[in-house]
Amino acid sequence: MTLDQLKPGSEGIIKKISAWDKLGQRLMDMGVYPGQNLKVIRNAPLNDPMEVQIEGYYVSLRHDEARFVEVG
């Protein structure tokens, strides 16, 4: 399953980041990397982007980008 499919309120563990280059680096720098727990907090008023909580801080990303985060 990928992160963009998760509904607000659901939780998961990051399994794999399937993007590299800028997006992968950026996700990594923001603390989104395999082994981390995350929780989907909310979607924006127009449904995109989404906000997730990882280890006590909050990150927002577009669904289009969340596709590259595999969660379990």
Place this chain on the structure above:
Amino acid sequence: MDSDKTLVALAGQPNCGKSTVFNALTGASQHVANYPGVTVDKMTGWYSHDGRKVEVVDLPGTYSLTSYSPEERVSRDFILLEKPSVTVNVIDASNLKRCLYLTVQLLEMEIPVILNLNMMDVLRNRDMKIDVDALSRQLGIPVVPTCMKCGRGKQEMRDAIVRTVAALRPVSTLHIDYGEMEPLLRDIIERLSTESSLAERYPLRWLAIKLMEGDSEVLQVLRGNLTTADGLIGFIESSRVAFEKEQSEKPEMHIARHRYQTAETIAKTCLTLPVDAKRPLSDRIDSLICHRVFGPVVMVGVIWLLYYLAIVQGYHVTNYTWPILAKLRMLAEALLPEPGFIEIPLICSFTLWVVDSANALLNYIPIFFILFGLIAILEDSGYMPRMAFIMDRLFSRYGLHGQSTLPMVLGGIYVGGCAVPGVMSCKGIPDERSRMATILIIPLLNCLAKVPLYVLLINIYFAAHKGLAMFFISTISLLLVLPVSKLLTMTVLRDKGTSPFVMEMPPYHIPSLRGVLGRAFERVWLFIRKITTIVVAVAVVIFVLLQFPGIGAERMAYYHSRKDEAVADFAKINRNTPYAEALAGDGLMDLVRYWESYKDKRMIAKSSAAVAGLNAEFEVRNPLFFQLVQPNEDREAKKVNRALKKLVKERKGLLRSMRKERIDRSFLGMAGKWLEPATQWAGFNWRVNVALLSSLAAKESSVATLGALYEQQSDGETLEERMAKSEAGFTPLHALSLMLFMVLYPPCLATAMAVKLQSGSVKWMLFSICYPMLLGITIASLVFSLGRALGLSGLQAMFGFYGMALTFTLFMGFFSSKQNHTQH
């Protein structure tokens, strides 16, 4: 480096309070510049400590030190090439693990680092504890806990800097173990040390790690310094491929994961978390601020407040500041040679033109100051990322970015913004393509200076539908801007790099007064320094174009004969009066000036006390002249007073005709006439062309130039009446086309300069001037020619165009411009 000067770099992730630390350390002595070649601000500040001068450079906030963004490259290069005596790594104490991710990268560069645990107050509020000594031991560097916002820790920080500098480059002993990658790293280090002399300038282990990460900049360094670079690069490439195959993990990912592991291990041993963590306050606030319904409502409220405080209230403030600027103008006037009857010295009109141009801009300073202050509040409070979160979906469809929201609000999404702060606030947009698109479309929004022309035209040609026309013009710009942005993104900006949206939603903070005022002052100062000077320079050019070649000798002789007639008429009446002697020769001109000065001052004197004071002042200045200005019951004086009134009016008329003739014959006038065949399709005659051309420096000029062109026939006639009378053939359709052109009018000079600053290139500045002109004339021509061919009224054409723009905007929104993320 200078031995009694210490260079300190401040590094840290965004939202860690780094600028507060910078301000606390350096106080008011700061300076902003640009790093060469990029549009990243370089903040430098100074302080002295025990007689040593300490220079502090505030590096841009970055999460990491890769070569993907200009901010990261700039920070890295500064640390490696400028070799600061010490780097202070500011971190948010309440977010230890993620912040240490940057710290370990700094330590890998083998430079002296001091860790500054900032925001200790937040830590305490959350019942978290950090063992400072253990942290210092584990990292092998000094750790200084501070709360700079509450004024604690400044002295300790300064002391730690001195101690670290004196200790002669103590380098941390921390060593990150990259596990399976270590043998490869050892091989690369080995080859680097035998094949190159890079060890003199770079830490080899850092180079090796960066090479394994596939860092493009470091590969460049290798190519530039190594004769055997190809062989080594080939070796690295094959090592990277082999590593990925064996470990089924990208080397970059492997490295980042190990850095995080190190950060996590350290954080775990030093950090004590509360037993029951509460849901953070920021998250609870966000459930309202980012709510599906309330979120947009709150945002509209914030935008409204921004407009209300900056534009509406700021405009009130200009009522108080304008007299200061008017005094400046009067001062300039007083220093200039006195004008003759019809001979106005060039230096007079020139100086006043320049002063007026500068004043037109300086008048906006109160508005800018409030705007910049409010932007600083929005930035510091943490609301900006929320705004971006709410708007991103809509804007990203048009090639813009969630973070384009604030620049667009400032530029004037509804009537009354200003493109200068709008363009200047584009700096924060991380995505290069969206940033450029935002910079390029902001001038098309409705800035304050476009409004006078709209009001003028609406009052004349849409008098019956003022509200509707105003609504049309206020909202049409947004409908034009969105598809234009999309078109730019798909064409000229196609090759610009994009960046992921991924954005931290930082906790809310209460902004500090010092931070807000400091930033407002700094930005206003930047505006004055960088922009006003250029505007003045171009005002000079426009002046020349409007004045020269000037009135021909024959016509000048005609005006002189008109003047002589008028003076002779006056002399005839005045001949046998007691005033005749005083008014001979230069005396007459003195009287005219005395009269004008009295009338000018009488206009602004409101109370009867002020009038009495003015009368007394002028009576003392020249009792004889005063009798002519205020003749009372003296018959002789009354007679001369009447003749004088006629003379003054005649002079004004002559000056006006000369001004008009000068513009008619000027280079700009010629250009206006020359352009007429092309602009006729849009319904613009040469007079309109001249008005539009003269507004290139500042749009406020459009109405002023029209005022000069539509010569005043009798006193008290408004420009509306004059324009309606002189342009009998002008219809609402003409007005509509002119308004649409004004919407798409090229940026004023101040904005063009801001575009140059923010895009970092003259080429884009020129593009931002040219494309709206082409687009504007095309749309204006289409609307006018089509409207005329179909026999539409101005209002019908307006509705038709609005419908078309709306359809086109929606249509363009359906194309999605997907970003390509590499997948493996």
